[in-house]
Amino acid sequence: MTSARVGRPAPADVRTVTCVGAGVIGGGWVAYFLARGYRVVAWDPAEDAEQRLRHLVSAAWPALTELGLADGASLEHLTVEHDLATACAQADFVQESAPEDLELKRALLARIDAATPVEVVISSSTSGYAMSEMQTACAHPERTVVGHPFNPPYLIPLVEVVGGAATSPEAVAWASDFFRHTGKSVITMEREVPGFIANRLQEALWREALHMVAAGEATVEQIDLSITDGPGLRWPVHGPMLTFHLAGGQGGMAHMLDHFGPSLQSPWTRLVAAELTPALRDAVVDGCDREADGRSIDDLVAERDRGVIAILRALGRA
Numbered sequence: 001m002t003s004a005r006v007g008r009p010a011p012a013d014v015r016t017v018t019c020v021g022a023g024v025i026g027g028g029w030v031a032y033f034l035a036r037g038y039r040v041v042a043w044d045p046a047e048d049a050e051q052r053l054r055h056l057v058s059a060a061w062p063a064l065t066e067l068g069l070a071d072g073a074s075l076e077h078l079t080v081e082h083d084l085a086t087a088c089a090q091a092d093f094v095q096e097s098a099p100e101d102l103e104l105k106r107a108l109l110a111r112i113d114a115a116t117p118v119e120v121v122i123s124s125s126t127s128g129y130a131m132s133e134m135q136t137a138c139a140h141p142e143r144t145v146v147g148h149p150f151n152p153p154y155l156i157p158l159v160e161v162v163g164g165a166a167t168s169p170e171a172v173a174w175a176s177d178f179f180r181h182t183g184k185s186v187i188t189m190e191r192e193v194p195g196f197i198a199n200r201l202q203e204a205l206w207r208e209a210l211h212m213v214a215a216g217e218a219t220v221e222q223i224d225l226s227i228t229d230g231p232g233l234r235w236p237v238h239g240p241m242l243t244f245h246l247a248g249g250q251g252g253m254a255h256m257l258d259h260f261g262p263s264l265q266s267p268w269t270r271l272v273a274a275e276l277t278p279a280l281r282d283a284v285v286d287g288c289d290r291e292a293d294g295r296s297i298d299d300l301v302a303e304r305d306r307g308v309i310a311i312l313r314a315l316g317r318a
């Protein structure tokens with residue numbers, strides 16, 4: 001049942017955020033919203049969800065504290081509810097981060113929609129589904145949007161916002177304003193594209209990497225080193241377009257394209273996805289284990305967080 005409110009709260013008036021699904025991404029959102037001073041209500045059907053969530057939030061808190069907590073931010077402001085409807089009824093904003101399964105999301109969004117005050121915007125963390133496909137069972141699809149984050153949502157600024165066929169432009173604008181108000185960097189997309197913008201780009205890179213591992217052309221370690229000690233160092237400063245603008249010297253992108261364009265036909269080939277054979281799966285998994293070299297996931301998370309904070313600080317974007 002939806003209850004009527006006197007209009008949608010202004011983005012700056014949001015006090016309570018409900019996070020549905022509390023795994024890697026949902027937990028990251030919980031940590032982020034707590035650090036920004038919100039009251040957060042979480043719901044996740046897994047038996048061990050609360051324990052996993054509190055572990056994730058505790059692991060993220062040192063990084064968030066180092067970056068600076070909002071006034072009044074506290075771990076005490078997290079409530080884990082055991083009933084979805086109770087969690088949604090309290091929301092000024094809902095962020096859904098359940099598993100990437102279209103039928104599951106369609107049914108879940110309908111349940112969230114039925115339990116959330118009708119003016120409240122509902123956002124999905126989906127990595128690639130169009131909201132048009134997910135909102136079909138909602139009674140109020142006009143307030144459903146995609147708010148696609150990056151792991152970890154508590155440190156990576158970008159959120160891609162896009163509506164579906166039945167979403168109102170006002171809800172898309174509201175969600176964009178709200179994420180911006182919380183401190184996020186927002187791309188508001190005019191149209192739905194599978195994988196949005198950033199995932200299409202990172203999946204293209206990954207697709208090429210999987211082909212190279214499958215063909216024995218490069219190891220997992222070489223692929224990672226090729227980015228961390230190569231182009232990856234430039235990307236936090238300039239994206240791939242401005243990076244190549246500089247590759248053209250004083251002639252910029254025009255010279256880059258005129259000079260290198262013909263020879264780029266070969267690396268520009270659009271490969272089809274590599275077949276995910278058991279052998280390729282094992283090669284990638286084994287390679288990652290070798291590269292981790294005894295570092296646990298918690299060790300790697302801490303290492304990543306320290307590094308991302310250092311980069312954001314160095315660039316004056318913390």
Ligand SMILES: NC(=O)c1ccc[n+]([C@@H]2O[C@H](COP(=O)([O-])OP(=O)(O)OC[C@H]3O[C@@H](n4cnc5c(N)ncnc54)[C@H](O)[C@@H]3O)[C@@H](O)[C@H]2O)c1
Nearest residue numbers: 021022023024025026046097098099100125126127149151
């Ligand atoms: N992992 C990433 O890097 C990443 C990045 C951006 C977006 N996303 C998206 O975020 C969403 C969550 O992905 P994740 O990586 O956190 O997955 P995850 O497996 O870590 O977490 C999913 C959580 O959802 C819970 N869950 C299971 N069934 C549920 C249901 N019916 N309702 C609500 N919760 C349920 C699980 O218990 C689990 O805690 C997906 O849509 C994914 O595409 C993931």
